[in-house]
Structure formats: structure tokens, C-alpha cells
Amino acid sequence: MNVSCSGLDGCPGRYCGRLQHGLKCEPICGACPIGYRLFNHSDICSPCNEDAVPRDYMYFLFMILVTLSGHLVVLAMEVIKGKRTRTRNLVVTACICVLECVVAGIITLLLFEPYGNVVIKSCGARQVSDFYPIFYNPVPDFVHEIDCVSEVVHPL
Numbered sequence: 001m002n003v004s005c006s007g008l009d010g011c012p013g014r015y016c017g018r019l020q021h022g023l024k025c026e027p028i029c030g031a032c033p034i035g036y037r038l039f040n041h042s043d044i045c046s047p048c049n050e051d052a053v054p055r056d057y058m059y060f061l062f063m064i065l066v067t068l069s070g071h072l073v074v075l076a077m078e079v080i081k082g083k084r085t086r087t088r089n090l091v092v093t094a095c096i097c098v099l100e101c102v103v104a105g106i107i108t109l110l111l112f113e114p115y116g117n118v119v120i121k122s123c124g125a126r127q128v129s130d131f132y133p134i135f136y137n138p139v140p141d142f143v144h145e146i147d148c149v150s151e152v153v154h155p156l
């Protein structure tokens with residue numbers, strides 16, 4: 001059930017917000033979904049449309065390399081155990097691992113907004129706390145914590 005945005009109280013905490021659907025807002029404050037964040041001290045989760053900076057591309061490349069490293073470690077363990085002894089099979093398997101990670105990265109970019117484009121959109125980092133939002137969950141009554149943890153800084 002959505003209610004008018006103007007009649008709602010502000011959300012507590014630095015990272016709690018609500019989604020807006022036309023002129024109506026969700027009544028409960030919570031974490032903004034992936035691809036949204038709070039801008040300009042408002043309580044409305046807004047979409048992230050900033051162009052990516054080199055750090056965002058490096059993060060994406062790092063995630064692909066971590067996956068590739070996992071594949072290659074398993075392949076190396078098979079070589080050590082003696083399951084793969086032929087050099088040709090080893091090279092073909094390593095090339096398939098690289099191809100799998102690259103194709104998965106491209107498909108990931110195609111499935112996120114803007115759909116069908118190999119473009120990274122980012123929310124950007126405004127302050128150090130954007131990297132650690134879990135430490136900024138509000139506790140309005142000093143008993144119950146409102147979970148507003150979301151991935152504030154992400155490159156997709």
C-alpha cells in the first residue's frame with residue numbers, strides 16, 4: 001500500500017529510505033534496492049545514473065579475476081593430483097576458464113540497466129561511510145535496530 005510522500009515522517013539514519021512510485025511512496029523505511037541510493041539528504045531512493053569512474057571498472061575486473069583465480073586453482077590442484085597430465089588438455093581447459101569468466105562478465109553487464117549495453121552505471125562514493133553502511137543502521141528506541149544495510153557503493 002502506497003501513501004502520499006508529503007505526509008510521511010523522515011526516515012531515521014543515513015541510509016534508510018523509501019521508494020517512490022509516481023506521487024505515492026512506500027510507508028516503511030528500509031534499505032534502498034540495488035541500483036538506488038539516497039541523494040541530497042532526501043528520504044526517497046533515487047536511481048544511480050552516474051557514469052563509472054576508473055575505480056568502478058577496476059572493481060568489476062577484480063571480481064572477474066577472483067572468479068578466474070578460483071577456476072585456475074582447481075585446475076592446478078588437478079595437475080598436482082595427477083588427474084591432468086597432458087599439456088594440450090591443460091591449456092584448452094585454462095582457455096575455457098578464461099572464456100567462461102569473460103563471457104559471464106559481458107552477460108552481467110548486459111543484464112543490468114541500461115539493459116543491452118555494456119556500460120557501467122555507478123552510485124559513486126560521497127564519503128567513507130558509503131563503503132561501510134552496516135555501522136550506520138539507526139536504533140531509534142535504543143533496542144531495535146532498523147536494517148538499512150544495502151550495497152551503497154557498487155558499480156552496476
